[in-house]
Amino acid sequence: MAHIVELSVVPPPLRSDWTPPQSTGKSIAPLVERRLIPAGSAYLAHVKRAVHNLSFEEHDKHAEEERKRLEALYGNGTNGEDDLGVGDEEETEDLLSLDPKEWKKQDHYAVLGLSHLRYRATDEQIKIAHRKKVLKHHPDKKAGVAGETNDDAFFKCIQKAMEVLTNSERRRQFDSVDPHYESLEDEVPTEKEVKSAKDPNSYFFKSFGPVFEREARFSKKQPVPLLGEYNDGKEQVEGFYDFWYNFDSWRSFEYLDKEVNEGSDSRDDKRYTEKKNKSERARRKKEDTARVRQLVDLTLGLDPRIKRIKQEEKEAREAKKKGKTGGANGVSAKQKAEEEKKKAEEEAKKKEEEEKVARAEAKKAKAAAANAAKKARRAARADGADA
């Protein structure tokens, strides 16, 4: 469309004795040559008109078509970039007031908003999360915002986190001592808890399952056999314990090293710290190996499947014996009945288990929905604040 300029002047009524003067046939004054600076959208329009040899009106039409084409191609300028599930985690006061000088103590995943992914975050997800954080916390974006004292402390924390998580060796070291899991490590169920549970069987699987899932990340060998379920066969159960008794972990403890005091010239001082660090690492590693072993010991001791398998084996042996004495056609009626009863019991139990899983699933879905709603609300609020 032609650009219409609205003017605020209002010419007064026409002079009553005015009649249009005769045309003089004169042209406008001679033109002057100038050189345009090739800049700005007006220059682009000028060139387009000239190249395509268009009149102003034809150009208007063209421009309108082009606009429609682009709108169809790109939507309304919004491009929903896939963030690969990185999402937007809430940033607590505590998080935002982290001191970059204490970067070693910070939770790098939390800083980048990846608490929900942690060691599972892919390099691509880390990159996306970093970009999101930078866009939000770059000191540039804050300068001048009222109340913000040009504070780039958290930005520095972000950069530190990125530095650690994008270097595979440093990330491995940090993952080894990820504070999130450190705190969970103490939450291994005790013997008493299992035994006093209402349904010790299901409690066992519910409480130990996640522990092994967690520990599995340290394994050099992948995939790792997980705890499994009550009805697992002997082979499976044995395979599980076999694996975990020979657990080969990449976990190491360099991250907790004491800083070598670079400032001090004393080589002895340096060497002493280095030696101490080395022995500390070894001590921690030993402790960790022992910890995993204790865990496996505890699990084996409480594993209801062991009892079941033993029982089954015993029964099989007895059956065999009986079969030998009682002829080729074998299984007594009593035994048959017993087996049938057991089968029914197991079926019932299985059904119950399934129901439980379904219930848990439903609960999870509900939580997820609530979460999504919360997110949407937050987004809406953020939008509102932008506007």
Added chain:
Amino acid sequence: MAVSNQQNGSAEAPIDLANPTVVGINFGNSYASISVLNKQGNPDCIANEDGERQIACAVSFHGEEIYIGNQAKHQLVKNAQNTITGFRNLLGKKFSQIDTSKPTTSAPVIEHPEQPDTAAYKVQILQSAPLPLPASTTTTQQNTPLASRVATPRSEPTPATRILSVSEVTTIFIKSLLQSAEDFLGKKVQGAVITVPAWFTSEQKKALEDAATEAGVSVLQLLEEAGAAAVAVLSNPTAPASTTTSLSGDRTQLVVDLGSSALALSLLSIRQGLIHSLATLSDHTLGGDAIDSKLIKFFAKEFTKKTKIPLTVAPAPADSKQDQRAEAKLRLAVEHTKRTVSASSGAATCSVESLKDGIDYTGSINRMRFDMEVRNVYAGVGEQVKTLVSSAGLDLFDVDEIVYVGGSASLPGLDEHLAGIGFREDIVTPFSSGSVVGGGVGDPTTLLSRGAVVQAKLLAGLGESSEEEKEVKAAFHEKLENWTGVKVTSKSIGLVFPETSAEGQEENALGGQWIPLVLRETVLPCRRTVRFGVEVGEEGKVGFELWQVDESIKITLEKPPKFEPEDGEPEEEDEEEEEDIEVKDRIISKDELLGAALLESKKARNKKTTLEVQILIAEDGKVDVSASEVGGEKVTLAVPPIGA
């Protein structure tokens, strides 16, 4: 992500037009800056990893390290021989064209030992001995020494000499700018617009484009600085509409670029976004360096006063290493002083550790004293502005807007000085509209790179699928004669609505209400459409004449208003000295009648109607005007082409 894997410039994948990954680079001789597009697609000048938005164009070699930017500048005190500055202005010049007689405070320019007549620098570095292992084994990032690397001790680095051509230094520097931008964006940069001074020759432009390409930048355009400034201002949605010209978007704009080593002035005519230059001028005696020299002298004197230690600077005596070093330190320190003066009205300090004889110095200067010390620079700029405007055949009164560019133009004292040299009182400047402070849109230090990225956004959207599209794209590159050469009108054209002059009122020179349609200096072909209310006379008629007019500025001298001294004591001599004040007025007078038209109003309400008038002027000077009540019947009038 497909886009980020793409090679620069080969972007086939759809570019996000609202937000293409492009940058604008202002590459000055002493400072550079980078702008990107924010989420809303508007330009933002970004800071590099050292938090600097003005990044010093300096590269320094220190042992195994290379410093780039402001850190490198600090090497000028102790490591001047290995610190390279001022390379932008040498780009594209042969060694024999460079004046090497002047003493330098940084690495001297030499002739390249292998490439004849090529300007280069020689620096001392420490070279790390090559690893005993083949390089292919180093797969992890360098900042974490691998266990294996620690185990293989490297031999001590050895001193070596490195020769770098001016182009190579430029490439190193631009690469680091690109890196900063990509770190910020988290994406590969797809293209850049880089600003260049108006006086850059095509050899210089070519050298810059080559160096940038070498650095991995796909150059979308080398844009003249004044153009970048105008684009930045025009693209600003919050800009105040030009208050005085009735056709918004049409203005005469003065761009004042006061950098470090030079003043560059451009007088631009902007007509609905089309920009052309009416006059340009540059003066290499004015700029931040000149301001620095004045300040350094001031503080050196203060230092001597305070400590009784003699100190001569700007220039320091050739035989005094101590004074030379003191001057280098002061030059670095006053940078901060100047920025403080620009940012606030309070006193600004200057501190130097161990300025001379191991004595630390801290001094301060207030705004008034500062402006006094550097008034010669301000006055110099004022004089050049007057020269420029009159060389274009205009009066200061004709300038609608001043735009400031360059670090030294951030000084409010400069704007205050210029306000008093004869511009209109209502002239728009970034200081008058309050857009300088807090990194506002008028901030002279970021304006160029912001304009450049706006331009980059425009260019990123251009296709190349047909011959025509290619030609359109080429119109932004060198050899633009095809499309930049244009013809403009030499006199303004508009409508006069004849009116009965009210009794006792002076006869209006035009005999009615003047409505300008096409201002002088408008590029042809052009089209303008205006809409406005008109009072309808007794017979329900609306009539107008189409006129070409002459414009001039009438200056009358008026006695300044007398201030009677309160206590009646007449102040002597002073009084007769008092100068008359110049009062300027714009005079519009009839030059040529081009036509007239009469219209019967059919839609008037309360004796008022709304008129829409469109004027088209073709390249040959042919004029077509059509007028109608909105939605009503049209009357037309035509003016023959020139020479017909």
